[in-house]
Amino acid sequence: MTIPSSGTSLASPFTTELLRRSWLSEKSFEIELSRPATFQFRPGQRIRLLHRGLERDYSLLSRPDSPRLGLCVRHVPAGPVSSLLAAADIGTPITFTGPYGYFIFQRSPRPPVLVATGTGIAPFLSMTRSGVAGFTMLHGVRTTEELYYRSDFGAAASLYVPCLSHPLPGSALPPGAYRGWVTGYLREHLPPGAYDFYLCGRREMIRDCTLLVDERFSDSLVYAEIFY
Amino acid sequence: MKTYVGSGDRGRTSLLSGERVEKSHGRVEAVGDVDELNSHLGALIAALPEKQGKLREELQGIQADLFHVGAWLATSPGSPSLEMLQEIGPGHTKALEAAIDRIEAALPPLRSFILPGGHPTAAWAHIARAVCRRAERQVLRLTAGEPAGRLGSVIAYLNRLSDYLFVLARFCNTLHGVTDKVWQK
Numbered sequence: 001m002t003i004p005s006s007g008t009s010l011a012s013p014f015t016t017e018l019l020r021r022s023w024l025s026e027k028s029f030e031i032e033l034s035r036p037a038t039f040q041f042r043p044g045q046r047i048r049l050l051h052r053g054l055e056r057d058y059s060l061l062s063r064p065d066s067p068r069l070g071l072c073v074r075h076v077p078a079g080p081v082s083s084l085l086a087a088a089d090i091g092t093p094i095t096f097t098g099p100y101g102y103f104i105f106q107r108s109p110r111p112p113v114l115v116a117t118g119t120g121i122a123p124f125l126s127m128t129r130s131g132v133a134g135f136t137m138l139h140g141v142r143t144t145e146e147l148y149y150r151s152d153f154g155a156a157a158s159l160y161v162p163c164l165s166h167p168l169p170g171s172a173l174p175p176g177a178y179r180g181w182v183t184g185y186l187r188e189h190l191p192p193g194a195y196d197f198y199l200c201g202r203r204e205m206i207r208d209c210t211l212l213v214d215e216r217f218s219d220s221l222v223y224a225e226i227f228y
Numbered sequence: 229m230k231t232y233v234g235s236g237d238r239g240r241t242s243l244l245s246g247e248r249v250e251k252s253h254g255r256v257e258a259v260g261d262v263d264e265l266n267s268h269l270g271a272l273i274a275a276l277p278e279k280q281g282k283l284r285e286e287l288q289g290i291q292a293d294l295f296h297v298g299a300w301l302a303t304s305p306g307s308p309s310l311e312m313l314q315e316i317g318p319g320h321t322k323a324l325e326a327a328i329d330r331i332e333a334a335l336p337p338l339r340s341f342i343l344p345g346g347h348p349t350a351a352w353a354h355i356a357r358a359v360c361r362r363a364e365r366q367v368l369r370l371t372a373g374e375p376a377g378r379l380g381s382v383i384a385y386l387n388r389l390s391d392y393l394f395v396l397a398r399f400c401n402t403l404h405g406v407t408d409k410v411w412q413k
Contacts, residue, residue: 106307
């Protein structure tokens with residue numbers, strides 16, 4: 001079902017500037033933007049960067065009271081917006097609208113299970129930095145190198161499971177890691193029951209996890225944020 | 229960018245409040261009716277004369293409201309997700325009433341039933357009105373036997389919107405020099 005985004009498409013843009021960029025892995029980096037004084041958001045929401053007629057949505061990493069807005073970006077060499085962000089000088093003006101989205105953590109009697117692939121970890125970082133704790137966290141990546149922000153979840157997560165789909169041959173898996181897709185872990189290790197699933201990442205993961213919930217955890221709730 | 233996900237291929241979908249439900253669920257039906265209404269408004273807007281910029285803006289504002297209506301309909305009562313939604317309240321309904329009064333002031337009095345139709349823009353408005361009524365009935369079914377709660381404002385909004393679309397249909401005919409055809413018994 002098509003769900004509208006919160007906020008409106010007619011929202012006035014904010015102008016900000018690039019303050020910092022740091023590479024997290026070969027393909028992903030974090031940037032920080034100055035925060036416009038009137039901009040408010042909730043953990044889990046995203047903003048829409050505007051560049052030469054293009055729009056790209058990125059989830060915020062930051063706490064809502066942070067003076068800077070953090071974004072986690074996967075560099076797509078053919079992608080004009082991520083390439084701009086990867087190479088732009090510090091101080092470059094950046095325009096965005098938002099916040100958007102309903103991907104907000106809800107208090108509930110059901111145990112929360114947070115599932116991210118790649119840079120889909122971003123909204124969960126904002127939630128954790130804002131005090132959300134006591135969840136199971138699955139982070140699906142190809143290799144250990146892409147497990148950025150792992151230490152941020154150490155204290156907040158009841159269980160943090162790196163799920164490595166393509167670990168480098170001969171490399172040791174980190175403690176508690178699962179070799180395979182996040183769906184494999186859910187199928188093999190998550191006990192039957194009712195959960196609140198929070199899914200953020202590529203549409204294939206969202207699809208596979210949601211169908212798995214229908215099959216095995218049918219009394220659960222599913223909140224999803226799709227990275228296209 | 230690919231628009232499909234595929235998590236609904238087996239006939240289920242997710243509500244905004246997180247529940248997985250059949251696509252024949254009443255809430256999904258209601259959201260679908262509002263989506264259909266919104267699409268008819270889009271067709272009407274596309275057919276409006278270029279110089280009707282203010283009317284176009286008014287209708288696009290209603291389209292934006294209908295997205296929020298859809299969000300309310302896709303959220304179960306008691307869900308914490310309700311806190312995130314933008315209110316569709318008495319102010320929205322009052323704005324429609326003001327628009328109805330403004331449009332009606334420019335129309336001849338109506339003393340008979342009229343046939344839906346006339347100029348294509350009027351025909352679109354009548355179709356939108358009928359779909360709006362269906363959406364309203366579907367929302368009423370959702371609240372049958374229970375207090376309407378915060379959906380009460382949505383019901384009032386849809387009720388007034390169908391009235392707005394009726395006078396708008398007459399206005400579209402007037403705008404194009406088409407006389408409404410009176411029902412001959």
